[in-house]
Amino acid sequence: xxxxxxxxxxxxxxxxxxxxxxxxxxxxxxxxxxxxxxxxxxxxxxxxxxxxxxxxxxxxxxxxxxxxxxxxxxxxxxxxxxxxxxxxxxxxxxxxxxxxxxxxxxxxxxxxxxxxxxxxxxxxxxxxxxxxxxxxxxxxxxxxxxxxxxxxxxxxxxxxxxxxxxxxxxxxxxxxxxxxxxxxxxxxxxxxxxxxxxxxxxxxxxxxxxxxxxxxxxxxxxxxxxxxxxxxxxxxxxxxxxxxxxxxxxxxxxxxxxxxxxxxxxxxxxxxxxxxxxxxxxxxxxxxxxxxxxxxxxxxxxxxxxxxxxxxxxxxxxxxxxxxxxxxxxxxxxxxxxxxxxxxxxxxxxxxxxxxxxxxxxxxxxxxxxxxxxxxxxxxxxxxxxxxxxxxxxxxxxxxxxxxxxxxxxxxxxxxxxxxxxxxxxxxxxxxxxxxxxxxxxxxxxxxxxxxxxxxxxxxxxxxxxxxxxxxxxxxxxxxxxxxxxxxxxxxxxxxxxxxxxxxxxxxxxxxxxxxxxxxxxxxxxxxxxxxxxxxxxxxxxxxxxxxxxxxxxxxxxxxxxxxxxxxxxxxxxxxxxxxxxxxxxxxxxxxxxxxxxxxxxxxxxxxxxxxxxxxxxxxxxxxxxxxxxxxxxxxxxxxxxxxxxxxxxxxxxxxxxxxxxxxxxxxxxxxxxxxxxxxxxxxxxxxxxxxxxxxxxxxxxxxxxxxxxxxxxxxxxxxxxxxxxxxxxxxxxxxxxxxxxxxxxxxxxxxxxxxxxxxxxxxxxxxxxx
Numbered sequence: 001x002x003x004x005x006x007x008x009x010x011x012x013x014x015x016x017x018x019x020x021x022x023x024x025x026x027x028x029x030x031x032x033x034x035x036x037x038x039x040x041x042x043x044x045x046x047x048x049x050x051x052x053x054x055x056x057x058x059x060x061x062x063x064x065x066x067x068x069x070x071x072x073x074x075x076x077x078x079x080x081x082x083x084x085x086x087x088x089x090x091x092x093x094x095x096x097x098x099x100x101x102x103x104x105x106x107x108x109x110x111x112x113x114x115x116x117x118x119x120x121x122x123x124x125x126x127x128x129x130x131x132x133x134x135x136x137x138x139x140x141x142x143x144x145x146x147x148x149x150x151x152x153x154x155x156x157x158x159x160x161x162x163x164x165x166x167x168x169x170x171x172x173x174x175x176x177x178x179x180x181x182x183x184x185x186x187x188x189x190x191x192x193x194x195x196x197x198x199x200x201x202x203x204x205x206x207x208x209x210x211x212x213x214x215x216x217x218x219x220x221x222x223x224x225x226x227x228x229x230x231x232x233x234x235x236x237x238x239x240x241x242x243x244x245x246x247x248x249x250x251x252x253x254x255x256x257x258x259x260x261x262x263x264x265x266x267x268x269x270x271x272x273x274x275x276x277x278x279x280x281x282x283x284x285x286x287x288x289x290x291x292x293x294x295x296x297x298x299x300x301x302x303x304x305x306x307x308x309x310x311x312x313x314x315x316x317x318x319x320x321x322x323x324x325x326x327x328x329x330x331x332x333x334x335x336x337x338x339x340x341x342x343x344x345x346x347x348x349x350x351x352x353x354x355x356x357x358x359x360x361x362x363x364x365x366x367x368x369x370x371x372x373x374x375x376x377x378x379x380x381x382x383x384x385x386x387x388x389x390x391x392x393x394x395x396x397x398x399x400x401x402x403x404x405x406x407x408x409x410x411x412x413x414x415x416x417x418x419x420x421x422x423x424x425x426x427x428x429x430x431x432x433x434x435x436x437x438x439x440x441x442x443x444x445x446x447x448x449x450x451x452x453x454x455x456x457x458x459x460x461x462x463x464x465x466x467x468x469x470x471x472x473x474x475x476x477x478x479x480x481x482x483x484x485x486x487x488x489x490x491x492x493x494x495x496x497x498x499x500x501x502x503x504x505x506x507x508x509x510x511x512x513x514x515x516x517x518x519x520x521x522x523x524x525x526x527x528x529x530x531x532x533x534x535x536x537x538x539x540x541x542x543x544x545x546x547x548x549x550x551x552x553x554x555x556x557x558x559x560x561x562x563x564x565x566x567x568x569x570x571x572x573x574x575x576x577x578x579x580x581x582x583x584x585x586x587x588x589x590x591x592x593x594x595x596x597x598x599x600x601x602x603x604x605x606x607x608x609x610x611x612x613x614x615x616x617x618x619x620x621x622x623x624x625x626x627x628x629x630x631x632x633x634x635x636x637x638x639x640x641x642x643x644x645x646x647x648x649x650x651x652x653x654x655x656x657x658x659x660x661x662x663x664x665x666x667x668x669x670x671x672x673x674x675x676x677x678x679x680x681x682x683x684x685x686x687x688x689x690x691x692x693x694x695x696x697x698x699x700x701x702x703x704x705x706x707x708x709x710x711x712x713x714x715x716x717x718x719x720x721x722x723x724x725x726x727x728x729x730x731x732x733x734x735x736x737x738x739x740x741x742x743x744x745x746x747x748x749x750x751x752x753x754x755x756x757x758x759x760x761x762x763x764x765x766x767x768x769x770x771x
Contacts, residue, residue, distance in 0.1 A: 002233050003261050003281070003476050004035035004083055005677045005684075006611070007618045011039045011484060011636050013049055018060075018069025025076040027645050032674025035083035035233065037618060039484065041070065042222060045094045045204075049636055050484065051087075052238065053094025053205060055101040057219040074231040083233040085261070088223060090249065091242035096204035099152075099159045104206065107131070109161035111181025119215045121197035121207040123336055131182040133160075134190035134203050142186070146173025153177060155184060188561070194332040199242065200426050200434075201329035211244040216252055227257045234261035236284060241266065241367050241425035244418050250279040263478050267429075267450045269365045274474070275372050282477020285618060286450020289480055291466055292609055293445060293493060294458040295701060296602045298715050301500035302456040305442040308507050310522050314440050314454035319361055319387075321439070322431030324555075326357040329430065333423050334360070340416035345401060347394055355394040356420070358384040359402070366425035370413060371405040437487060438554035441527035445496035445534070449485050457500075460701050460714075464689040467703065471614035471687040479615035481606060482623050484636060489620075489629035491666075492534035494606060495592075495599030499530065501717040502595065509591050516584050517577035520570055521557040524550075528571075529588075532578060535628040536592045543575050546630045598717040600626075600659050601761040604669055605712035608762045609701070611673035612710040614687055624670040625663040656742050659761060672740040672764060676708060683707035683766070692753070694728030700753055704733055709765040711756055728753040737765035 008028050010021050018041065028036060040051030043061040051064070060067045077084050095104045107116040108131065112124045122131055135158055136142040146155055148167055153160040153176055166179035177184060185193070190203050197207030210216045226232035235257065240246040246264075253262060266274060266283045274283060311317060326334055338353035345352075362383035368376050381399050385392045400406045402420050404413060437447040446453045458466075470477070481490035488496070499506045510526055519525040528547055532538070535546075551558050551571060558564040558571075577584040603626065611617045620627075622639035625647075629635040647667050651657070657664035677684055683706055690702030690709060699719045702711040709732060713719065730751050737746040741764050746756070748767075756763050 001259055001261055002083055004085065004234070004616050005681055006032070006034045006616060006674050007037035007085055007478070008033040008035070009037040009039070009483065009618055009620045011049075011621055012041050012051065012064045013039075013636075014047075014063040015638065017063070018065030018073045021065075022069070022073040022076040024641060025073070025080050025082060027641060027648070029080040029082060030645075030648055031624065031671050032676075032678055033082065033619070034674075034678045035085050036073070036077050037085040037236070038073075038087060040087045040089055040238070041065075042088070045096050045100065048094070049633060052089050052199075053096065054089050055094045055097070055104075057093070058222050060222065070226070070231055084231065085234040085236060085263075086226070086232050087236040087238060088220075089238045090208065090210045090219065091239045092199040092205040092207050094204060095206045097159075098161070105161055108133075108180070108182045109163055111163070114181075118212050119209055119219075121209050123195040123339070126195040126336070126339065127183060127193075129181070132185050132189070132193055132195050133182050134185050134187045134194060136184050136186045138186065138188070143174040143177060143184070144172075146177050146184075148173055148176055153180070160184070190332065191329045192331040192335065195336070197333070197422070199239070200430055201325075207242065209244065210249055216249070220253075220256055224256050227260060232260075234263070237262060237264045237280075240264045242422055244422060246369060247275065247278055254279040261476070267366055270452050270455065272365050275369050277372075282474040282615075284483070285478040285480035285615065286448070286483075288470070288478075288610065288613070288615060289448060289486075290451035290455075291458060291463055292479075292481065292606050292613075293448065293451070293497065294455060295460065295463050295609070296494065296497045296606055296714055297443065297446065297457040298500040298718060299457040299459075300718075301443075301503035304503035304507060305500065308503075308510065309440075309442045309526055311440055311442075314436070314452070317440055318432050318436045321435040322427050323357065323361040325427050325431040325435065326360050330423070330426055333426065337416060337420055337423060340414075340419065341398070341401065342416075345397055347397055351391065351394045352398065355384070355388070355391045355398055358388050358391060359395065359398065360420075360424050360427045361431075362387065363424040363428065366428050367421045368424075370403060370417065370421065371411070374403055374405060377403050434553055435555055438527060438550050439523055439556065441523055441525075441530070443496065443500055444527050444530045445488065445493035445499075447527075448487055448493065449483070460698070463701070464703070467613050468687050468689075475614055477615050478618050479610050479613060480618045480620070481610050482620035482627065482629070482635070483618075484620075484632055486635065487631045488531065488534060489627045489635060490606065490623060491599070491603045491626050492531070492628045492630065494602035495595060495628075496530050496534040497602055498595040498598045498717050499533075501598070501715060505591070505594075509587060512587055513574075513584065516587070517574035517581065518570065519574050520567070521551075524554055524557060524571075527554075528574075531630060532575075533588060533592055535630055536588060538628065538630075540576070540579050542630065542634055543578065544572055546634060547571055547575050549631060595717065597659070598720070600665070601713055601716035603666060604659060604760075604762050605701075605714060605716075607666060608669050608673060608710055608764060609712055611670065611677070612684070612705060612708065612764065613703070614705075617674075617677070619670060619674070624667045626661075626666055656759060665760070668741060669762065669764075676740060676764070676766065680707070680766075688733075691731045692728060693731075694753070695726040696722065696724070696728040696753065699725075700728065700730065700757075702730060707767045709733070709737065709763075709767075711763040711765070713757060713761040716761060725752070725754040725757065730756065732765065733767075735767045735769055737767050740764040740766050 042054045043056035043059045044051045045053040060070050167176045199205035262280045264280050268287045334357045337356050341352045362380040405411050552560045557567045659665040686706035688704045692700045732748040734748040
């Protein structure tokens with residue numbers, strides 16, 4: 001099996017297609033990249049910026065370069081000695097434009113007798129054999145807007161098929177509609193009445209049943225071609241938790257690819273481990289991101305920052321947000337589970353639905369994989385019984401139905417037990433990542449995908465333990481700091497983390513901003529201002545777009561489905577004040593200038609740590625420069641590769657750049673670390689902590705990978721306040737070293753930190769006499 005030493009993630013879209021990616025390969029080679037990592041490239045909804053709404057899994061998207069583009073990219077990568085990793089989407093398909101999805105079109109036309117009825121996950125009995133399609137507007141006469149045009153049923157610009165023999169001359173569109181295998185309904189009915197499985201709460205993404213052999217084979221025919229023809233070397237699997245049988249799917253994939261390198265986009269809660277029997281090399285690295293960020297957070301700031309925001313403790317908050325999701329946008333999934341409870345259980349359907357919603361709310365991880373993870377269901381049962389004693393009997397009765405392996409049970413997964421596992425992750429993702437992360441605002445650099453904001457910091461000893469475990473258990477898993485899914489990019493978070501070192505100053509600034517530019521939501525205001533400070537300076541357009549999305553995701557003062565115009569008008573006025581009001585902009589700018597240098601130091605440190613720690617580091621497109629992006633689509637903006645090429649050329653012939661606004665220092669770190677990992681893999685074969693002692697020992701973190709020693713500065717603002725390194729020393733293994741970043745010669749032994757960090761906040765020491 002071919003495996004990468006590093007990857008570089010590219011967002012492939014019509015504006016930057018596979019041909020343009022192929023032209024970028026020489027730069028990526030010069031940067032030190034080992035594999036090119038591509039976002040989804042199968043045919044998706046027209047205009048899709050992300051590619052996760054695949055409409056035809058059997059072709060490479062023509063708008064993304066088509067088969068010729070993939071061939072060109074693969075050839076360029078092969079010529080440069082690079083591998084190719086591609087993101088694929090097995091859980092769902094895009095159905096927003098039915099005419100562009102032949103599988104969905106056939107299903108709508110032929111109904112439950114269609115071959116495609118086995119491909120999509122539809123509860124036909126829930127609506128008399130018709131699929132509910134939630135697209136109608138709020139008018140009283142929406143069905144009267146239906147027309148028959150060229151053998152199709154049209155609703156404004158939306159087109160739907162007509163079953164054979166169901167349209168007659170003189171029929172109205174509404175009459176024809178009543179005879180179809182689908183029912184067009186008001187969009188608001190989706191939350192509680194939908195009868196097809198979606199991706200989370202997205203009506204335009206319909207769940208696919210890849211556990212069915214022919215569905216797997218046909219939906220992966222193009223993927224199989226990639227490996228048969230040697231175009232691709234590995235795969236990233238999107239959202240395996242949505243699948244009926246993730247382990248079975250990965251086994252099938254290993255057979256199809258001939259045992260290729262495979263990663264899974266799996267979010268692990270603290271203490272949770274990936275199932276050991278999965279055919280995968282590991283996760284895509286959100287767990288690593290969470291650990292790294294917390295090394296650069298000052299635990300001394302926790303109390304003051306927690307006191308600033310009037311919210312419940314995080315784990316209490318998420319019980320409320322998850323229950324809101326179970327009772328709200330995923331109510332239709334809960335009701336489907338309730339319908340699957342066998343009548344012989346003697347449970348009232350309403351009570352069963354209530355109890356199922358509570359169990360989903362109390363589930364402590366994304367999902368179980370029975371019989372693995374049964375302890376998580378047992379924990380949810382206990383928690384739900386304590387929280388809802390009125391449902392204790394119903395919950396007890398449901399337990400063996402949700403886990404057929406319990407107490408010597410049959411061990412055969414029923415549809416209820418299987419589907420509950422698929423649903424728990426949906427509730428977690430929507431309730432935590434997409435809601436609570438926008439409400440819990442004490443330090444928003446911690447509110448990141450795969451992380452637990454309730455965990456404020458990690459001390460160096462604990463991180464050493466985790467990295468040593470990573471080296472032992474998952475050396476080929478990915479590590480990451482920024483992705484298309486992160487709420488804030490790595491450099492935005494690195495600056496926000498400095499707030500933990502100046503908590504009292506932040507508290508004073510927040511009060512000043514609320515006085516000058518009131519947002520009038522005490523939980524949302526800290527999140528918005530911290531995010532803007534992390535990204536400052538940014539355009540007015542970006543700031544307004546973020547404020548609107550973040551406030552609606554928080555779902556408190558305003559909502560996606562019912563925007564509060566008064567609140568949003570005041571919020572946007574506050575954002576405008578950051579640009580137009582001298583007092584507001586001055587306060588923000590002054591605070592940013594005070595923490596900016598420490599933020600840059602954090603960025604250098606966390607990036608070098610990620611690039612050299614155990615695992616396979618990924619660099620998200622463009623983040624070899626400073627990147628102060630916010631949540632998507634902000635993090636999918638165009639990247640200026642001409643500027644990066646020029647700086648990379650300059651670095652190869654120039655002096656050490658200062659750590660400043662031009663971002664040359666970060667590109668230096670990225671290129672030198674990537675080249676070492678690719679060209680000297682023998683130097684990255686172990687893990688030993690580097691000990692520090694002295695008055696500022698807590699401000700350094702270091703390790704020896706077996707010939708390369710990484711040393712980084714942490715909590716740099718506090719370090720500067722105390723006057724620097726003083727007598728702090730580091731114990732470097734014996735040998736002669738050269739710093740790959742500064743060119744400084746270092747002799748192993750007891751070394752003064754002040755000397756190591758005299759010109760740069762990090763060091764990458766390469767042992768000259770290493771084998």
